[in-house]
Amino acid sequence: MAGSRKEHLLETALKLFNQHGFHATGIDRVQAESGVSKTTMYKYFRNKDELIRAVLEMRHEQFGKWFTSRVIKISRESYPDHPYGKLMSMFDAVSEWIHSDTFFGCNFINASAEFSDFQHPIHVYAAQHKLEWSEYIRGCVSGVSEAEADEMAKEILLLLDGAIVSAHTTGLKDSAERAQRMMLLILQNSTAEVLD
Amino acid sequence: MAGSRKEHLLETALKLFNQHGFHATGIDRVQAESGVSKTTMYKYFRNKDELIRAVLEMRHEQFGKWFTSRVIKISRESYPDHPYGKLMSMFDAVSEWIHSDTFFGCNFINASAEFSDFQHPIHVYAAQHKLEWSEYIRGCVSGVSEAEADEMAKEILLLLDGAIVSAHTTGLKDSAERAQRMMLLILQNSTAEVLD
DNA sequence: GGTCAAGAGTACAGATCGGTACACTTTGTG
DNA sequence: CACAAAGTGTACCGATCTGTACTCTTGACC
Numbered sequence: 001m002a003g004s005r006k007e008h009l010l011e012t013a014l015k016l017f018n019q020h021g022f023h024a025t026g027i028d029r030v031q032a033e034s035g036v037s038k039t040t041m042y043k044y045f046r047n048k049d050e051l052i053r054a055v056l057e058m059r060h061e062q063f064g065k066w067f068t069s070r071v072i073k074i075s076r077e078s079y080p081d082h083p084y085g086k087l088m089s090m091f092d093a094v095s096e097w098i099h100s101d102t103f104f105g106c107n108f109i110n111a112s113a114e115f116s117d118f119q120h121p122i123h124v125y126a127a128q129h130k131l132e133w134s135e136y137i138r139g140c141v142s143g144v145s146e147a148e149a150d151e152m153a154k155e156i157l158l159l160l161d162g163a164i165v166s167a168h169t170t171g172l173k174d175s176a177e178r179a180q181r182m183m184l185l186i187l188q189n190s191t192a193e194v195l196d
Numbered sequence: 197m198a199g200s201r202k203e204h205l206l207e208t209a210l211k212l213f214n215q216h217g218f219h220a221t222g223i224d225r226v227q228a229e230s231g232v233s234k235t236t237m238y239k240y241f242r243n244k245d246e247l248i249r250a251v252l253e254m255r256h257e258q259f260g261k262w263f264t265s266r267v268i269k270i271s272r273e274s275y276p277d278h279p280y281g282k283l284m285s286m287f288d289a290v291s292e293w294i295h296s297d298t299f300f301g302c303n304f305i306n307a308s309a310e311f312s313d314f315q316h317p318i319h320v321y322a323a324q325h326k327l328e329w330s331e332y333i334r335g336c337v338s339g340v341s342e343a344e345a346d347e348m349a350k351e352i353l354l355l356l357d358g359a360i361v362s363a364h365t366t367g368l369k370d371s372a373e374r375a376q377r378m379m380l381l382i383l384q385n386s387t388a389e390v391l392d
Numbered sequence: 393g394g395t396c397a398a399g400a401g402t403a404c405a406g407a408t409c410g411g412t413a414c415a416c417t418t419t420g421t422g
Numbered sequence: 423c424a425c426a427a428a429g430t431g432t433a434c435c436g437a438t439c440t441g442t443a444c445t446c447t448t449g450a451c452c
Binding site (some may be wrong): 201232234235236239386 | 431
Binding site (some may be wrong): 041105112127131151158 | 308313327361365
């Protein structure tokens with residue numbers, strides 16, 4: 001298969017970028033550990049930045065599918081009649097992620113940390129990723145005005161990001177549960193009706 | 197002065213690390229922009245990791261002094277009779293920081309993103325930094341049990357970190373105000389009495 | 393079986409990396 | 423003035439970095 005080779009390369013790169021960061025991971029090491037020859041690598045991606053970009057795009061897709069499907073399943077199983085079931089489930093899913101052995105924080109937060117310049121295309125892409133998640137969250141909120149839904153989505157994203165960062169830097173693995181409790185308190189004080 | 201040379205070196209290194217990250221900033225560039233000769237640099241710090249560590253230690257001191265003094269002043273000026281004056285002021289101070297032109301996110305979050313390995317001394321130091329801030333916040337909470345105060349401090353730190361990361365990755369500069377509103381809602385639902 | 397694209401393997405270029413060696417200069421002090 | 427500490431300037435080391443060139447091999451398809 002043609003795709004699987006490329007995918008395997010991207011998977012390997014993602015793993016290495018996660019473990020050692022983007023700058024600290026050399027092209028040679030990606031080549032060596034993926035088994036894909038350097039010639040082929042540079043046929044797929046013109047340079048390292050394009051590889052990083054492609055890795056983030058794959059991660060965006062991959063994480064998106066995993067997360068949204070987990071949210072649906074957890075929502076059905078754990079919060080069948082809960083008014084904020086989907087929103088609650090997001091924190092459960094993040095908690096699962098945090099407790100997994102492949103947790104190295106959020107790739108996009110890490111990327112914007114390494115490519116700190118706001119103008120850098122990779123930083124811009126990371127911002128766009130967060131924007132898309134904000135819109136996804138927004139889609140799980142209803143019964144309030146547009147402006148209110150936007151605001152609530154930003155609040156919940158802030159809680160999720162806070163939980164992820166907290167878990168990554170300090171190693172506190174219960175931060176998703178903490179953020180979940182906070183969200184619940186906030187929702188109970190809003191007039192929102194929320195889809196489950 | 198002996199100290200000022202070292203300080204100037206550390207300040208220059210901090211600026212470069214902020215703008216371009218730790219790995220992407222070469223020793224040569226720190227040398228060139230600081231004006232301090234390489235020989236002297238390596239007399240102060242045995243290697244790059246020690247330089248990074250020293251930069252973070254300086255930043256810890258520097259930010260700590262700035263932040264705590266801002267909190268005291270803002271608390272007095274803006275929340276003279278507010279029950280949660282100090283806690284409120286923390287978010288105002290972070291907002292000021294976010295709006296400044298020297299905002300590149302939290303150095304310690306960024307450091308733990310680049311030195312992703314939990315065992316790495318720099319990651320450990322970043323975690324310790326967060327722990328100390330958690331204790332500072334805890335010192336601004338009273339009227340609740342020890343366990344409850346610990347939990348509240350962790351919650352507030354999560355909100356602050358979430359605001360900082362959100363502002364850095366997406367460029368949303370109003371995230372501190374958002375986090376502040378969330379904290380207020382949470383405090384109003386707790387039984388805490390808080391020192392101002 | 394012949395053809396041709398895709399990939400492997402590798403050598404290498406040019407730059408930069410962290411770090412060292414060493415000779416020279418400045419500066420403070422008795 | 424003498425002397426020692428501290429700092430400068432620079433050349434250089436070996437390693438590693440991104441990226442390119444070129445040959446050899448494999449395998450699919452006609």
